Amino acid sequence: MTTEKFYEQLLGVRLPWKIKTVDLSIIDERVDVYVEFQGKAQCPKCDKEASIHDYASSRSWRHLDSCHMKTFLHCRLPRTKCDRCKVKTLAPSWSVASSRFTLMFESFVIKVLLATKCDTQTAKILKLTQKEVLRIKNNAVDRGLKRRGELEAPEVLAIDEKSYGQGQKYITVLVDHDNDKVVELRPDRTEKEVAKLLQSYTEAERQKVESITMDMWSAFKTTSEKYLENALIIHDRYHIASHMGKALETTRRVEQNSLKEDEKKSLKGMRFCLLRSIDNRTEKDFTKLVGFESGNLDTARVFMMKEMLRELYESPLTAMEAQIYFTSWIALAREQSIAGLTRVAKTIENHLEGICNYFHKRLTNAIAETKNGFIQELKTRARGFMNWRRYRINILFHFGKLDLDPQ
Known part of the structure; x- marks a missing residue:
C-alpha cells in the first residue's frame, strides 16, 4: 500500500477527492497531505452539474495527529459555475465552510473540552492556541442552537441568578427542570432581561408550563406571572x-x-x-x-x-x-x-x-442550584469570566445538552 492510499483510508478521503502527495517531516514532527479534486462537479447551492470555473487559493486544515505528528490537509478548492448560481466555491467533504479544521479534529476537540472543562488545558493538550479552541467552541454552540430549533416547553421550569465578574453583576439562568439542562441565560436579573429569557419559548409553548421554581427576587415573580399565565410560582x-x-x-x-x-x-x-x-x-x-x-x-x-x-x-x-x-x-x-x-x-x-x-x-429549586454549582466549578477552572458572551457560550456548551458534533 502506498503512503497516499494509506492516508486516504486514514483520513476518509473519497472520490472525487484524491490525495496527490504526502510530505513527512520528522524534524518538524509534521505531516502535510495534499488533496486535489478529480471528477465532475456539482453546484454547492442548487446541486446541479456544473463546470469548474477555476481553483481558489490553497487552504489548510488541521487534522487529528498521525504517528504522533501534527497532520494538515492542503487543497485548492474548485469553484463551480452554473447558469443559475454563478460562481460558487465547492465545499470539501472533510470540513465545513470557513473552518480551518477537519470534522474529525473538531469533534475530538469538543470531546476534550467536555472532559477538561478548560480552554487552556485543552489548548495545551492539542497544541492549539486558545483563540482556536474558542472558535471551535463558539461554532459548536451556534450549530447546536440552530439544530435545537424552536423550543418545546417542559411542565416545570427553574430560574436562578449567578454572579459573574466583579461587583454586583449577575446573570439569570433558565433551567429545564424535566430534562435537566440550561435553556438560556441573560446578562442581568432585571424584569426586562427575565422577560427575554422566558420568551425563549413561544407564547403557545409558555402555556404548557405548569410550575416554575425560584427564589424570592421580585423580578422573577412579576415577570413569571406575566409570561407564564398557567404556571404555579413556587418559592424555594x-x-x-x-x-x-x-x-x-x-x-x-x-x-x-x-x-x-x-x-x-x-x-x-x-x-x-x-x-x-x-x-x-x-x-x-x-x-x-x-x-x-x-x-x-x-x-x-x-x-x-x-x-x-x-x-x-x-x-x-x-x-x-x-x-x-x-x-x-x-x-x-x-x-x-x-x-x-x-x-x-x-x-x-x-x-x-x-x-x-x-x-x-413538593418541588424545589435544587436543580437550578445544582447547575449553579457546576457553573461555579467552570468559572473557577477558567479563573473567572469578565466577558458575558464567553460566559454564556461556556455554560450552553457544557450544560445546554446541545448537539455539538460537527459531523
Whole structure:
C-alpha cells in the first residue's frame, strides 16, 4: 500500500477527492497531505452539474495527529459555475465552510473540552492556541442552537441568578427542570432581561408550563406571572431555610457578645450544631441540644422556630393547610420580638402564596442550584469570566445538552 492510499483510508478521503502527495517531516514532527479534486462537479447551492470555473487559493486544515505528528490537509478548492448560481466555491467533504479544521479534529476537540472543562488545558493538550479552541467552541454552540430549533416547553421550569465578574453583576439562568439542562441565560436579573429569557419559548409553548421554581427576587415573580399565565410560582424552601439560618447565626452572635462571661458557656461551640440539618447532626450535637430549646436565650427561641419551620415543611399538608400553619408561625415569630426572626416572618408573609405552592407538588429549586454549582466549578477552572458572551457560550456548551458534533 502506498503512503497516499494509506492516508486516504486514514483520513476518509473519497472520490472525487484524491490525495496527490504526502510530505513527512520528522524534524518538524509534521505531516502535510495534499488533496486535489478529480471528477465532475456539482453546484454547492442548487446541486446541479456544473463546470469548474477555476481553483481558489490553497487552504489548510488541521487534522487529528498521525504517528504522533501534527497532520494538515492542503487543497485548492474548485469553484463551480452554473447558469443559475454563478460562481460558487465547492465545499470539501472533510470540513465545513470557513473552518480551518477537519470534522474529525473538531469533534475530538469538543470531546476534550467536555472532559477538561478548560480552554487552556485543552489548548495545551492539542497544541492549539486558545483563540482556536474558542472558535471551535463558539461554532459548536451556534450549530447546536440552530439544530435545537424552536423550543418545546417542559411542565416545570427553574430560574436562578449567578454572579459573574466583579461587583454586583449577575446573570439569570433558565433551567429545564424535566430534562435537566440550561435553556438560556441573560446578562442581568432585571424584569426586562427575565422577560427575554422566558420568551425563549413561544407564547403557545409558555402555556404548557405548569410550575416554575425560584427564589424570592421580585423580578422573577412579576415577570413569571406575566409570561407564564398557567404556571404555579413556587418559592424555594431552601431559600427560606437560608434566611432562617442567617437569622439564627445573627442572633447567636449578638447574644454571645451581650452575655456575661459565665453565661457565654451555654453558647460556646454551638454554632454548627444549631445550623446543621437534622440529618447531618452527630450524636455530640444531639447531646448539646438536650434542654437547649427550653432555655431563656433568644438563640434558643430562634432555634425552636427554625425547627418548627422544618417540621412544617416535612408534614404531609395541603397548600391550604400549610397557609394556616404558616400564618400561626408568623404570629408566634413576631411575639418573640427578635429582630432577625421578625425579618424572616415578614419575608414569609410577603411571599406566603408562593411558599405554600410548594405543598402542591413538593418541588424545589435544587436543580437550578445544582447547575449553579457546576457553573461555579467552570468559572473557577477558567479563573473567572469578565466577558458575558464567553460566559454564556461556556455554560450552553457544557450544560445546554446541545448537539455539538460537527459531523
